[in-house]
Amino acid sequence: MTNDSSSGNVIGRNVDPGRRDRIIDAALEVIATQGVAGTSHRKVAAVAQVPLGSMTYYFSGMKELLHDAFTRFADQAADTFDARMQATSRRVNAVDAVVKAIVEERSQENTVLTYELYTLAARDHDYQEITERWMARSSAALERHFDPLTARLLDALIEGITIHRALDRDPVGKGDVEEAIRRITNS
Amino acid sequence: MTNDSSSGNVIGRNVDPGRRDRIIDAALEVIATQGVAGTSHRKVAAVAQVPLGSMTYYFSGMKELLHDAFTRFADQAADTFDARMQATSRRVNAVDAVVKAIVEERSQENTVLTYELYTLAARDHDYQEITERWMARSSAALERHFDPLTARLLDALIEGITIHRALDRDPVGKGDVEEAIRRITNS
Amino acid sequence: MTNDSSSGNVIGRNVDPGRRDRIIDAALEVIATQGVAGTSHRKVAAVAQVPLGSMTYYFSGMKELLHDAFTRFADQAADTFDARMQATSRRVNAVDAVVKAIVEERSQENTVLTYELYTLAARDHDYQEITERWMARSSAALERHFDPLTARLLDALIEGITIHRALDRDPVGKGDVEEAIRRITNS
Amino acid sequence: MTNDSSSGNVIGRNVDPGRRDRIIDAALEVIATQGVAGTSHRKVAAVAQVPLGSMTYYFSGMKELLHDAFTRFADQAADTFDARMQATSRRVNAVDAVVKAIVEERSQENTVLTYELYTLAARDHDYQEITERWMARSSAALERHFDPLTARLLDALIEGITIHRALDRDPVGKGDVEEAIRRITNS
């Protein structure tokens, strides 16, 4: 009668720990695909394979869902970047590491999610907290290798290059990226 | 007989020639306020003070409206930046002009609209054409004073600084912006 | 394919003047049957045989629908009572007319609707305006035959007797009603 | 063996004996504030500070909860009125006592609850039993001082005056209330 979803226990309610996490992941997937504007409880529930009613059981509303999703996204991105900077011992390698972070890592999905977040943050302070924390962590990671001002300016440059690489049909190449990093860091 | 759609002013026809423009302006206002996600025919029609039926009469649908609106937005922004660069005769002043463009001009509304556009462009090629043209015009304007590579990198830096200034609670000051421009342009 | 509702014009949208009125009537029917608590857009739309979407096209929301419905109900009740009082020329007959108004006319449906309205009015001033106007018209109608104070007290008595007759398993009879009217009017 | 539900305090059992009562009180509070229509298990549970699951554990469903709540309400109201009548020894004072009962005692909350109850009773016989008992007790209390017919008519008058006082922007004053009581009781 009803779809036996995944693991037995057909009669009665499933006890499904981890479901909240699954919904958040599904939300990020839908946001990346359809944008915040195209994200709905229905679609997320379908991707997460949970009943529609679960959505507002686990999240007070759409806003909480989006907030939690973008918090996870920003935290993970910052973790990754942090790890990358941490793995670089010497300053001369730091420039390389940054170049790689830009060129190799920034997926289309990540870029899309980033601008969706910025768009929300530009209008709603609750999301701005997420971007602030993220930016602070980025700068801190860069300060492992650069002075505070340089770290900040470099962070901004990374941001700008990433955007332009994402939106440009003929994006700047790796060599030019490196040149930009060198200039801003006086390396 | 009555196919003259350009100039005529036969009784009862074409009473409100600027209506299409008015709708586009209203659309930009609504997008800035409510985001693309919160933009609807109804709201735009209300702001533009035109009947709801006008919306799909003048625009084939939501997408055409958004496309036209962002086209106007990007064109105007590029015009302004172009004029600013054109007004600067010597390279030494160019750095100053760029700093001012960043610090004095980028309003909250413009920033919001910019990311709404990027968000669309990141997912839909039709909008990407708009951002591409915009970026090309920006670089061209900068090439009045800088070599092509520098112009491109500078353009990206401007982008990044603008974002960070918009999203940071304690944004970098004018002096630091100038320092960044100097570094990227080797000035 | 779609249900041909009432009168032709299957292709395209029906132009159906009077539809708003029909919805209001349907609302009163549903309220009488299921109570305000049990009234929903769906149910009213079903009774009125209009699409669900019509509900919020014609009424800004549930509240406007209820307000309009109860306004019509109160106006009609006041009209009827007014006509009854107007038809009675002499005071001696007025008592009789009032008795008849209570005993013969107050249907179960009317009584139910009245208390639904009172319940709303007790909590929301917007509905209280309806009851105030109704009460004012009742008193005015009674003042054709009685002095103002007597009219007011009589109005209250009518109210109370009606309630008790509706809620009592063994309601007071016509004779006792007449006795009550006589006492309150000193007739 | 374990059917002793009144006093036991075995470990882990019946830790919170007054919980059912607390829920009923909370229900009355919610009904008074939001109306029967706006009353839900969730809201009542929140006010009573009990888990949501308690609601259907202690009450078979919403109807039982409402029924129990209104039973308590009616009983308490009848108790109060009864006490007031009992405290009045002589008939001449009885009129005064009734006037006071109307003017001094009928709170907005009580009035609201009363009509919510009437609204239910008008449609559902199970609630009508509550109103019948209440009315019977009122009449009985009045019969301490008045003959049966007068008691009944007076009871109805009290009802009507209370309603009109609640719904009228400019309610009848104490003096007029007294006049009404005198007329209906031939005092």
Place this chain on the structure above:
DNA sequence: AATGAATGAGACTTCATTCAT
């Protein structure tokens, strides 16, 4: 040319109730 009327689809959310524990 222009628009008011109309509606099906789908949005978010609340809820009473069930069930495993």
Place this chain on the structure above:
DNA sequence: AATGAATGAAGTCTCATTCAT
């Protein structure tokens, strides 16, 4: 005995779009 987890049903409302006029 008691409850947290869970969900299907239904609620209100918004909307893009269509069509007759």
